[in-house]
Amino acid sequence: YTWPGQWDELEDIMYLQSGYNRRGFHDGVTPCSAFPQGGPGPHARHAAAEWVRTAFHDAITHNKETGTGGLDGSLLYETDRPENTGSIGFTDTFGFFHSFLNRRVSLADLIALGMFTAVKECGGPTVQFRAGRIDATEAGESGVPEPTTDIDATIAQFEKAGYTKEEMIAMVACGHTLGGVHGNDFPDIVGNSSAEAFPQFDSTTAKFDNVVVTEFLSGNTTNPLAAGPDATNSDQRVFVVDKNATMQSLADPDTFRSTCATVFERIIDTVPSAVTLSEPITPIEVKPRIQQFYLQDQSTLQLEGNIRVRTTERQAPDEAKMEYFDSNGNHCDTCTITAPIARFQGGMGIGFGEQFQFYEFNTNVAVGAISKFNVHFTANSDETHTNNGLGFPLETAILNQSPNSCLEQKDDGNGNWNLTAVAAVRNDRTNLPTWFEVTVKRFTEGIALPKLDIQKIEMARWKDAGSDSEYTLYSGSFPLPIDSWSTAYDLYNGEGDDVASVVNINSGQGACNDWTA
Numbered sequence: 001y002t003w004p005g006q007w008d009e010l011e012d013i014m015y016l017q018s019g020y021n022r023r024g025f026h027d028g029v030t031p032c033s034a035f036p037q038g039g040p041g042p043h044a045r046h047a048a049a050e051w052v053r054t055a056f057h058d059a060i061t062h063n064k065e066t067g068t069g070g071l072d073g074s075l076l077y078e079t080d081r082p083e084n085t086g087s088i089g090f091t092d093t094f095g096f097f098h099s100f101l102n103r104r105v106s107l108a109d110l111i112a113l114g115m116f117t118a119v120k121e122c123g124g125p126t127v128q129f130r131a132g133r134i135d136a137t138e139a140g141e142s143g144v145p146e147p148t149t150d151i152d153a154t155i156a157q158f159e160k161a162g163y164t165k166e167e168m169i170a171m172v173a174c175g176h177t178l179g180g181v182h183g184n185d186f187p188d189i190v191g192n193s194s195a196e197a198f199p200q201f202d203s204t205t206a207k208f209d210n211v212v213v214t215e216f217l218s219g220n221t222t223n224p225l226a227a228g229p230d231a232t233n234s235d236q237r238v239f240v241v242d243k244n245a246t247m248q249s250l251a252d253p254d255t256f257r258s259t260c261a262t263v264f265e266r267i268i269d270t271v272p273s274a275v276t277l278s279e280p281i282t283p284i285e286v287k288p289r290i291q292q293f294y295l296q297d298q299s300t301l302q303l304e305g306n307i308r309v310r311t312t313e314r315q316a317p318d319e320a321k322m323e324y325f326d327s328n329g330n331h332c333d334t335c336t337i338t339a340p341i342a343r344f345q346g347g348m349g350i351g352f353g354e355q356f357q358f359y360e361f362n363t364n365v366a367v368g369a370i371s372k373f374n375v376h377f378t379a380n381s382d383e384t385h386t387n388n389g390l391g392f393p394l395e396t397a398i399l400n401q402s403p404n405s406c407l408e409q410k411d412d413g414n415g416n417w418n419l420t421a422v423a424a425v426r427n428d429r430t431n432l433p434t435w436f437e438v439t440v441k442r443f444t445e446g447i448a449l450p451k452l453d454i455q456k457i458e459m460a461r462w463k464d465a466g467s468d469s470e471y472t473l474y475s476g477s478f479p480l481p482i483d484s485w486s487t488a489y490d491l492y493n494g495e496g497d498d499v500a501s502v503v504n505i506n507s508g509q510g511a512c513n514d515w516t517a
């Protein structure tokens with residue numbers, strides 16, 4: 001791993017569940033028995049089960065021959081199909097994911113991460129998570145098996161998606177350890193059309209265990225898809241396809257856990273053939289976060305942020321030191337920034353067995369004095385982290401002038417607020433184009449999540465940063481529609497392979513500060 005990495009934000013969403021810098025992705029399924037937070041609906045619902053079912057219904061429409069479909073978020077556009085009955089579970093899941101969705105975090109990756117999170121939160125095994133899924137922009141092929149689908153057609157649907165009979169049996173058993181069938185969605189199965197009627201697949205509610213298997217094998221199951229009307233007993237038909245061989249192996253709790261991890265990984269890694277997934281996302285040992293890096297006056301830079309140190313397997317250091325290098329790559333004796341432990345929440349972040357300690361820095365540096373840094377601290381022993389020998393780089397070609405940028409909260413008559421982005425461009429690069437890209441959210445009636453429409457806005461020279469300054473200030477603006485008032489933008493300078501950027505900037509304050517050199 002070399003910082004910055006393409007999946008840094010997903011890694012945060014995966015591991016920073018509580019404490020400092022928490023992202024709180026697991027809130028939607030915590031505790032495991034929680035009902036969905038967003039959207040309407042009775043309490044007789046189970047958010048963790050809905051997240052797991054969402055991943056399956058998206059993935060199973062993969063066509064291995066054509067390499068299309070799979071876990072690509074196309075389910076967003078397919079919720080009115082009969083095969084997706086009970087779609088409120090999908091739309092509420094998407095609704096919860098909304099605040100995590102951006103141009104670098106796809107809905108499809110969030111669905112996959114949702115599978116990891118829900119299973120883990122319910123005491124299940126670790127489902128390995130890879131990143132890189134790309135979102136569909138429209139509905140894909142159909143092909144989700146229904147309770148009334150006969151067994152040959154069901155097997156054929158799983159095979160079309162690339163799954164064997166044994167995988168099918170395990171997928172259904174592992175999926176149906178959580179949740180149940182809703183009376184209002186399937187009144188004929190439940191025998192009651194009430195939204196409060198929600199018979200469970202097994203007797204251990206909200207627990208990821210193999211009781212759904214053992215109760216089936218011992219003949220005392222109350223699973224509505226195994227002990228219900230014959231026409232809709234799809235679990236019964238699936239479970240006996242190999243004369244209970246797979247079910248018998250799953251009766252061993254350890255086998256159940258490891259098999260579920262494997263088949264759920266198969267589900268979330270079922271992607272269109274054009275998609276290449278990353279290596280599994282694992283927690284990063286030392287991860288800086290630059291929150292502010294801008295020109296404060298013509299010769300001084302403001303630098304603010306934090307350094308996250310993984311403390312799952314090391315003692316938390318008392319402080320972290322950033323040993324920095326100037327623009328010529330030289331390090332001087334006093335070129336060190338000391339970052340003490342962050343105060344908020346004790347500077348500790350945790351998630352899924354991982355533990356992190358955060359160190360904050362907030363300082364001024366002369367222009368040209370810093371271009372990269374190593375991180376040094378004393379944990380169980382002295383450690384210096386050099387980011388694979390490269391140093392942790394700071395982007396000095398283009399700076400985000402956050403004090404001079406703003407989202408002015410004044411309606412332009414068409415419901416837009418004016419976003420102004422200001423950047424400082426290093427003078428050796430003012431001959432290259434400078435622009436910003438803002439993510440505009442376009443909603444469609446009846447679709448739970450917006451399409452992300454990336455708008456590119458050229459920036460023009462605004463002011464000299466000062467007569468002696470190495471920087472020139474650029475500015476651009478864009479009328480932001482109401483649905484996009486909370487969005488992010490990226491700054492760019494360059495062309496071809498040589499593009500410098502500052503990404504994922506929040507639109508921030510309501511008034512822009514002027515610049516006086």
Ligand code: HEM
Pocket residue numbers: 045046048049050052053056085086089145146147148154171172174175176178179180181182183185186234238267
């Ligand atoms: C032959 C294949 C399958 C059929 C016919 C089937 C059918 C159903 C039906 C009818 C429901 C009730 C939905 C509702 O009332 O809202 C349900 C729920 C569920 N299914 Fe399946 N399923 C199949 C396979 C799977 C697989 C492979 C998984 C996961 C890997 C899965 C995960 C779930 C979960 C977690 C629920 C509970 C949802 C909740 O409680 O809201 N299913 N399934």
